[in-house]
Amino acid sequence: MKGLALVVCPGATPSVEMGVRDMYLDESIDLPDIRTVEDLISWLQDHGISYEVLGKNFAGQPIIVVKKEGSGGEPLVITAGAHTSEPAGVLATLLLLRDLDIDNPLYVVPLRDPFGWQGYELCLEYALGEAVTLTDHMSLEDLLLDRGEEILLKEPGFVLARIKDIVFASLVPPGRPTGPREVEQRVNQVLRDHPELMSSLVGSRVVFPGNAGDSEGVWDFYRAFSAVISDDGIVADMNRQFGGVNEPPEVSMLRQLVDDVQPGMVLDIHEGQGSTFYLFV
Numbered sequence: 001m002k003g004l005a006l007v008v009c010p011g012a013t014p015s016v017e018m019g020v021r022d023m024y025l026d027e028s029i030d031l032p033d034i035r036t037v038e039d040l041i042s043w044l045q046d047h048g049i050s051y052e053v054l055g056k057n058f059a060g061q062p063i064i065v066v067k068k069e070g071s072g073g074e075p076l077v078i079t080a081g082a083h084t085s086e087p088a089g090v091l092a093t094l095l096l097l098r099d100l101d102i103d104n105p106l107y108v109v110p111l112r113d114p115f116g117w118q119g120y121e122l123c124l125e126y127a128l129g130e131a132v133t134l135t136d137h138m139s140l141e142d143l144l145l146d147r148g149e150e151i152l153l154k155e156p157g158f159v160l161a162r163i164k165d166i167v168f169a170s171l172v173p174p175g176r177p178t179g180p181r182e183v184e185q186r187v188n189q190v191l192r193d194h195p196e197l198m199s200s201l202v203g204s205r206v207v208f209p210g211n212a213g214d215s216e217g218v219w220d221f222y223r224a225f226s227a228v229i230s231d232d233g234i235v236a237d238m239n240r241q242f243g244g245v246n247e248p249p250e251v252s253m254l255r256q257l258v259d260d261v262q263p264g265m266v267l268d269i270h271e272g273q274g275s276t277f278y279l280f281v
Contacts, residue, residue, distance in 0.1 A: 034090070036122070037061050037114035049097055054109070054253040058205065059126055061114040063253050066097055070105035074264025079109040079254065082238035084116035085180050085210045085225050086271035087217040093269060107261055112238050112250055116226030120209045123224050127163040134221045137172045140209065144170055152197060153190055160190065167206040167229075177213030180225035184208065184235045191233045198233040203246040206235060239268065 034040050041064065044051055053062045078096065080089035093110040100106070111117055115126075120140075124132040128147060134140050141159050145151060148161030148168070157172035171183045187206065191198040208225040212218035228248045230236040241247045242255050258266060 034094075036118045037064070037111055040064075040090075040094070040111055043094060044097070047098055054257060055249060057113075057115055057250050058248070059115050063109065063112065063114070063250055065257065066106075066108045066110070068106040068108075071103045073102075073104035075105040075107060075261050076102070077107045077109070077258060077261060077263045077266045078269065079112055079266070080269040081109075081111040081113055081117060082268060083180075083225065083270060084111075084113050085212060085218050085223045087117075087223065088271035089269035090117070104264075105261075107257065107263070109254060109257070112254065113226050116207065116224040118224070120207070120221040120224040123166070123207050123226070124163070124168065127166050127168070137170060137209075137220070140170045140221070141172075144168055152201075153194070158186060160187065162204075165204065167201060167204050169206065169208050171208075171211065173211055173213070177211050177215070177220070179212045179215070179218070180208040180210060183211060184225070184227070184237075188234050191229070191235075195233075198229070201229045202231050202233065204229050205248075 034043060041051065041062075044064075044066070049066055051064045051066045054065050056062055078093055080093045084090075090111055093108055097108055097110070115123060121132045121134055124134075124143070132143070134143070137157075144159045144161040144163075145154070148159075148163055150162040152160040152162055152167065154160075157174070159170045161168050169183050169187055171186055173182065187208075191201070206227050206229055208227075209221050210218040210223040210225065211220055212223075213220065217223070225237070227235045227237040228241065228246055230241060231245045236244075236246075238248070238250055241251055247255075
């Protein structure tokens with residue numbers, strides 16, 4: 001897998017910036033299979049990188065931060081994993097923790113959503129309390145219809161079911177798989193069309209399959225997409241609801257970190273699920 005990271009550091013010299021920019025261009029990087037937040041922590045420990053726990057999400061999984069003291073310049077916060085169907089961002093932060101050498105104080109949150117990162121099968125296992133194996137979308141649909149505590153909606157190729165206060169969605173891709181955004185759009189449409197359903201789901205955790213076909217490290221079920229239904233009735237991922245009524249703990253912890261650190265810049269690393277990447281700055 002290629003890891004590509006572009007970081008512009010406040011107070012850094014142009015040579016440092018260019019060095020970071022060129023660090024991983026066209027380099028094939030072998031990284032271990034980091035399936036869970038526990039795997040990520042093991043990787044940090046293997047590389048002698050210390051970390052702290054900011055807090056835990058609703059499932060009791062840790063949200064971790066790596067802090068590196070600097071000698072000058074404004075603090076820099078780097079985050080990834082808000083959209084866990086974009087694994088290149090998470091892997092890029094690990095490479096930066098291993099290789100990046102800057103003067104600025106550095107705070108890195110490499111995995112903002114460990115629940116979605118672990119994949120759709122493990123999300124279902126958390127809710128059901130037993131092992132789950134998915135072979136295709138029909139096996140997912142059958143499982144939700146059979147084990148769902150409440151079937152919220154059933155349409156051709158689409159199921160919305162609640163298990164243990166978590167809303168699970170299944171959507172058979174109508175064409176070439178395009179990732180979880182297609183599922184998100186369908187759920188948002190359902191919420192608009194069924195206001196009585198929307199009002200009952202505000203504040204609920206909702207989880208989608210990766211639905212990425214043969215996209216490396218995501219596939220259909222290897223990663224999941226985790227979000228919360230906002231008070232205005234839309235799927236709000238981990239880049240939404242800062243300071244909102246239904247602010248999830250993953251968002252609250254990051255907001256508190258930024259409030260405490262007062263960084264000169266915050267970089268949130270994402271993947272374009274192709275040959276591109278992008279940053280929120």
